[in-house]
Amino acid sequence: MKALFRTSLVSLSFLLAVAFAGLPEAHAQVSVAPTTVVMENRNPFGEFIVANQSAAPQEVRISFQFGYPRSDEKGEIYMEYEDVAQGEPRDLGERVRAFPRAFVLPPGEQQTVRLMVSPDADAVDGVYWSRIVTTSNPRDEDVETRQVQEGVGARIAFQIRHVTTVLFKQGDAHTGVDVHGLEANIEDDELVILADLERTGNAPFIGRSHLRIFDDAGEVVLESEQNVSLYFELLRRLTASVEDLAPGDYRAELEFRAGQRDIARADRISMDPVSAEIGFQIPER
Template sequence: MSTNKLFNISIKFLILALFFDMSKVYANLLITPTRIEFEQRDRSAKVSLVNTSQETKTYKVFWREQRQAVDGKYIPLIDNDNDFLSASSMIRYSPRQVTLQPGERQHIRLAVRKPKALAQGEYRSHLVFEAQPDRRNKENNPKKQAEMKIYINLAFSIPIIIRQGDLHTDTRLAKVKLITKEINGTNHIGASIYINNTSTSSTLGSLKVFFQKDEQSQEKKIGILNNVAIYPEVSNRIITIGFTNHDIENGIMRIEYQGSDNFKGTTFFNERVVVTQSDYKSE
């Protein structure tokens, strides 16, 4: 077999291995907490990093400016995003890079310094922890067949939020789109939850879906998504949630968005929707 064919096969297997091992790699860094909120009088906080792998790991720490999209994903800010309220210029942090032995813990300390007459609003930036490649294992024999090494810098980010002034939350259920989808011969049922948002503060909580056949039947929980965040920059948010132990049938659905962490005890909305079998659409 030619050298080129061997090279191409090696690259294909390497790429496949990288994809299959991705979940294991992501478990190598434990970050606590996964969200930091500076309220009016808060001035400092810290993030704990723990290397849960069996190898020494180095992480570079830096800011990333990004906004939330309708589907909840994050997209980088562009030059004309002048209306976005960034927090990074008001926060100092250290260290900027950490090297962790297996099982070792390190704290990233953050300090806030607000400028005078800071305008009311919620300011946010994302703190990134980017794994640095280990290039220590270099080829000792330069005469060996040339090989290409692929380095992937895995990055994890958490939102850092500064709140200023009298802010409010206002998220409301707009509509529910019921969906069915066949995957590998199995029919899956779920819904796209459309939410209107006029909040000046972000929200965080669990989205839960309950079902009952009629008013006399017992209600059961058929779906839940935790850590659902909605940020002020999105006026409309679409959240897709899968159902368990649920069939296509007539009945009543109750959709609840319940706050967690700093919003624990807050119900953002709790709505009931009458559904029929014809409401379920195949995708």
């Protein structure tokens, strides 16, 4: 049952869709922005926009679900929705509400959804969160498939789910990253780094990893950057192509910085950069 709740992440934001061959592309053109809404106890209001870029009216429903990224032994990230006892004290739960929660969105139109978090006098300082689940489906254009034999017809309804994030800062919020270890391997001209990470403080680390690769002369020969969202512990898999680098000895430096581009600077939880490094070798090809 647990596997049913595991979904690969492409960022703190991801899209779950039921895809059928032959569906018009327009059915999938419902978007949500921003991917992260940040609120705080001094101003417990926020908003996001749902846009319908398809040619059909869309029925839209807003709900909330608690979850956070976890990883397997290979560093693959999935969203954990079931085994969440570790994070339950940080669940916004029924404190967060959306207005409106259900609506019909005409083609080419957009709807502002407003969020409000109710106060909790017993809440301790830190960041609380929930996932915003925006579910949409065409109002009048269900997809039909028909079996020719015996004239039997079947109607297939499909839905698109955008899962984004709401963060709520209560009082003093601070975060940090502990790097417990790095492992580096070369796999098919790709550097694969497994970083054993643990969040410190009372708030998730929503930031970036900045990778620099140095040659044996100490010159930077490659740089790359990836978003990293760390809520508790995580084995994070980070990759970079090294196909253009000559065989030899190298050093990888990994630095973690707070902030992602879809979060306003004023909403970011700052921290001092944290770095770690590891040596590796590119073998003869």
